Amino acid sequence: MPGYGRPNPDEERRRRDQLLRKAAQGDQRPAAAGGVRGTGADGGSFRYVSGSYRASLGDPVVPAYPSRFDLHTHSRRSDGILEPADLVAQAAAAGVRVLALTDHDTLAGARELCAPGVPPLPLELIAGVEINSLARDMALPDGELHILGLGVDTGDDLFEATLQRQRDYRVTRFTRITDRLRVLGYPVDEQVDQYLASSGGVPGASMGRPQIARCLVAAGFASSVEDAMQRLLIRGKPAFVPREGLGPAEAISAIRGAGGLPSLAHFSEADARFDLVKELAAIGLGGIEVNYRHFDVQTTESVKAVARDLRLVPTGGSDYHGDTETYAQAHSTLFVPDEVGMDLLSALGRGRVARSLEASAS
Numbered sequence: 001m002p003g004y005g006r007p008n009p010d011e012e013r014r015r016r017d018q019l020l021r022k023a024a025q026g027d028q029r030p031a032a033a034g035g036v037r038g039t040g041a042d043g044g045s046f047r048y049v050s051g052s053y054r055a056s057l058g059d060p061v062v063p064a065y066p067s068r069f070d071l072h073t074h075s076r077r078s079d080g081i082l083e084p085a086d087l088v089a090q091a092a093a094a095g096v097r098v099l100a101l102t103d104h105d106t107l108a109g110a111r112e113l114c115a116p117g118v119p120p121l122p123l124e125l126i127a128g129v130e131i132n133s134l135a136r137d138m139a140l141p142d143g144e145l146h147i148l149g150l151g152v153d154t155g156d157d158l159f160e161a162t163l164q165r166q167r168d169y170r171v172t173r174f175t176r177i178t179d180r181l182r183v184l185g186y187p188v189d190e191q192v193d194q195y196l197a198s199s200g201g202v203p204g205a206s207m208g209r210p211q212i213a214r215c216l217v218a219a220g221f222a223s224s225v226e227d228a229m230q231r232l233l234i235r236g237k238p239a240f241v242p243r244e245g246l247g248p249a250e251a252i253s254a255i256r257g258a259g260g261l262p263s264l265a266h267f268s269e270a271d272a273r274f275d276l277v278k279e280l281a282a283i284g285l286g287g288i289e290v291n292y293r294h295f296d297v298q299t300t301e302s303v304k305a306v307a308r309d310l311r312l313v314p315t316g317g318s319d320y321h322g323d324t325e326t327y328a329q330a331h332s333t334l335f336v337p338d339e340v341g342m343d344l345l346s347a348l349g350r351g352r353v354a355r356s357l358e359a360s361a362s
C-alpha cells in the first residue's frame with residue numbers, strides 16, 4: 001500500500017470514523033457560537049461537470065436587474081465553504097431579500113440561523129434541503145436526480161430521521177472513498193482530520209465528495225476541486241463509490257411529508273426527458289429549477305417551457321458553494337426574476353412576505 005506511513009493507521013481511522021459519525025448526528029441544538037468556524041482545506045476551481053451540472057455552452061444569461069431571490073445555496077453544514085451566518089450576511093449585502101439554504105441532507109444550518117437568541121436575520125430565510133436521489137434505472141449520465149425541498153418544517157421528526165439515514169449513508173461512502181484513495185496512493189487522512197477538526201464536529205453536518213476533493217487539493221494530489229472530481233471521484237473514475245439512499249419518489253414524498261415544495265434541481269435535460277419529469281410531477285413533484293445560474297439562455301427557456309406545460313412552480317438559484325468565487329461574484333451572474341420568487345412565496349404560503357417585498361420595490 002503506497003504512501004501511507006502513519007504509525008497506527010487502524011487507530012487513526014477508527015478515531016476519524018467516530019468523528020465523521022459524530023458530525024453526521026442530527027442535533028436540534030444550535031452549534032456553539034465561535035466554536036465552529038475554521039478555514040479548513042479549500043482551494044481550486046469548482047465546476048461540478050458531470051451529467052446534469054454540465055456547463056452550458058449557449059448564450060449566457062445576463063441579469064436584467066440584481067436578483068432579490070436565491071433559492072438554492074450551500075453552507076459549510078454540507079459541502080459549501082461559508083458558515084451559514086456568513087452566507088446570509090453576504091447574500092443580504094448582495095441585495096438578496098429571500099434566501100433558501102439548501103444544504104445536502106441536513107437542516108442544521110437553518111436551525112442554527114433561526115435558533116432562540118440569534119439576532120433577526122437581514123433577509124427572509126427559507127429552510128430547505130437538497131436530496132441527491134438515486135435514479136439508477138433512468139439512463140441518466142450521473143444516475144442521480146437532485147430534488148430541492150423548499151420550505152420544509154425544521155421541526156418535523158420523521159423528516160429529520162430520513163435525513164439522518166441519508167447522512168449515515170454519506171459517512172459510509174466518505175470512508176469507502178478515502179479508503180480507496182489510500183490504496184490508490186492518494187492518502188488524504190491528514191487533510192480529512194484537519195477538515196474535521198475545523199468543522200466536522202458540528203452536529204448534523206453532511207459529508208460529501210467536494211470535501212474530499214478539497215482534501216486532495218490540499219494534499220497536492222489535484223490542481224483543483226474539478227481536477228480531483230474529473231480524475232478520481234466521478235462515476236467511472238477509480239475512487240468512485242456508488243451512493244446509497246432515497247430514490248426520487250421517496251425524496252419527493254419525504255419533502256411533501258415535511259410540508260415542503262419538492263423542486264427538481266438543475267435538470268438541463270428536462271425537455272429531452274419530458275416524460276420522466278411528467279412522471280415525477282404525477283407523484284408529487286411541485287417545482288422545477290428554471291433560473292439555474294449555470295444554465296444558458298436556451299436551456300433556461302426549454303426548462304421554463306416544461307414548467308409551464310406541467311404546471312410546475314419555477315424556482316431558481318445560484319447553487320453557491322464558494323470554492324472559486326465570492327457570493328457577490330456568483331450573484332452578479334444569477335437572474336431569478338421577481339415573479340418567479342413571488343410565485344414561489346405564494347406556493348409556500350408566504351404571501352405576506354411577497355406583499356412586503358412588492359411594497360418595498362414600488
Ligand SMILES: [Zn+2]
Pocket residue numbers: 130146265266
Ligand atoms: Zn445538485
Ligand SMILES: [Zn+2]
Pocket residue numbers: 072073074130319
Ligand atoms: Zn446544490
